[in-house]
Amino acid sequence: MSETTPAAPDAGPEPVPSTGVPPRSGWDPHPNPPRDPLFAPPGGVWNRLSPRYVRVRQAGALAWTLVLFGPAAGASLLIFGQPWVTAGLVAVGVLWGVWRVLRARRWVESWGWAERDQDLCITHGLWFRQLVVVPFGRMQVVNVTSGPLLRSQGLAEVHLVTAAALSDAKIPGLAQADAIALRDRMIELSDARGAGL
Amino acid sequence: MVSAERPHPLTPLVQAWIWLVGAALSLGRQLLDAPQDLIALRLSELPPWTLGFLLVMATSLGLNLWRWWTTRFVVTDHELRVEHRGLQHESKRVAYTRIQSVDITQPFAARLLGMAQLTIDVGADSPIRLQYLSRSRAAALRDALLHRAHGRRPPADAAETSAWDDTGAADRVLLRVPPGELLLGAVLSHELLLLVAVTATPLVVGLVAGGELLLVAGGVIPLLLAIGGFLSKRVIGQYNYTLAETPAGLRISRGLASLSSGTVPVHRIQAIRIAEPVLWRRIGRARVDLAVLGLGGLTADEDQAGSSSIMLPIGRPADVRVALQAVWPNLALDAVPLTPAPTRARPLAPLTLRTIAHGWDAHVVVLRRGWWTRTTWIIPHARLQSALIEQGPLARRLDVAQVALLTGELVGRATTLMEAAEARAFVFAELRRARTARADELLGAP
The missing domain is CATH 2.30.29 (PH-domain like)
Incomplete structure (x- = not known):
């Protein structure tokens, strides 16, 4: 904090993340506490969401992908009549769905x-x-x-x-x-x- | 025991006035067209649209009459109770301690007949509207409710109010905005700039494309009409804008055709926002908004009847100071030291970085941001609802973060940019300040 801020009396010590959690070996995208000090837990560790929520997210992601790309693919077939346009859309949809499903676990793990x-x-x-x-x-x-x-x-x-x-x-x-x-x-x-x- | 009251008996007439006028005009025209039929006027000979008007008018009158007949309200020592006993029975109770603000609105027709609507905002889903009371009853009830909200017994002498403005004997007028200032503000507003840009574009295109002069000149007329409409709407809506200090709280009244008057207990004000559009800065003017909890009775629209978030539609720095003093007498805004955003945040706010700053003193936290409209938020520590830190990929690379402080929604999210480490310290320190300030407030410290 710079000299110009009137911080002295009440800015106090920031809650420093310090835990007895042993460092895990190997690459862990979501260590607890996280590496980024900005989003470190204010003392101790973050409580995480239930791992079962990943499946809910994945189902949701699949449903949204179908809702978004299904009608779009159908409409494109009717409007353009070119199979490659539809194929392209389906490919994008599949990629998007796979990405969302794979991403769901990391997203759920990011909550704390x-x-x-x-x-x-x-x-x-x-x-x-x-x-x-x-x-x-x-x-x-x-x-x-x-x-x-x-x-x-x-x-x-x-x-x-x-x-x-x-x-x-x-x-x-x-x-x-x-x-x-x-x-x-x-x-x-x-x-x-x-x-x- | 206190007896129940009905709203004013003329209420159905006021509620259905637009149809009354429609039917009268339509009938009148009929008579003018064929005055010899004046006596032998029979329903079957009337044209269908006149009949339609009459039908709608009768239905509307009937429904409103039924609603009036089934509505009662009771003011007791502890609560206000509004009862509807129509097809569906409904009873609403308002605890006096929950009242956020009380507004009196006089739409045009009601104003002509000396009546007013009372809107009581309790910060919950929808405000309670009493339609319509006689003007003096509305003012008396308003004063009684607000005294109760402050935990005092209402005074015995009845308040008075008028069709012109809404100031009683005990009120002290702090500011009055002259129409010239309103017009100046409207002329230099961003809305007008946008309006001109939108309507003038086809004109310019027409001229450049070499359209006929007469045709292009014809295009000027709608442009002028639009500008005139906008300016008159703004000036009529904000006409005679008055900020007064009353025993019951701050009172804001305004309007030419319909008069609205809102009263907010000072301790209910959650935050204040000062907005300075780029053109207004040249002439040293600013607009002040205030936030109370509960959106129901409030509109952010400057032109509508009903109360709004605006505390001062346009004013010089001295006026702004008067308005701020009325809410927080101890506030010295210029003395609050502001820390600018770090220069390495420039990619996040390429044009506005210089304007971003934050600071605090013992009572308030101040955030400032914006070039097109420079916005200054003033939030008392004791009124902070929650705080958050946000960081996107670009901000992470620059090692900065955005901090947002949240209070009443009318003034929106107050945001600022800081170095990442500083942001975290600031948020937790601000929450500590908020906690201390609230505790002091509960203990009765100033």
């Missing part, structure tokens, strides 16, 4: 959440990374939702609703029991640490 003393940190993203910090005192509602696909894998999604819709956050793909436990803890903490609007 951690509770601090007074707030909840959530990180995710591979190319475009994000770290959101929501104080417990700001949570108005904590929702647990789960659609048929999530339910089939015994998973649920936790939504954190704050008073400003822009700052809402979510943690997808937690085991149902974990999600409910997290929600109950959040509500308890938001009551205890709550501060009006």
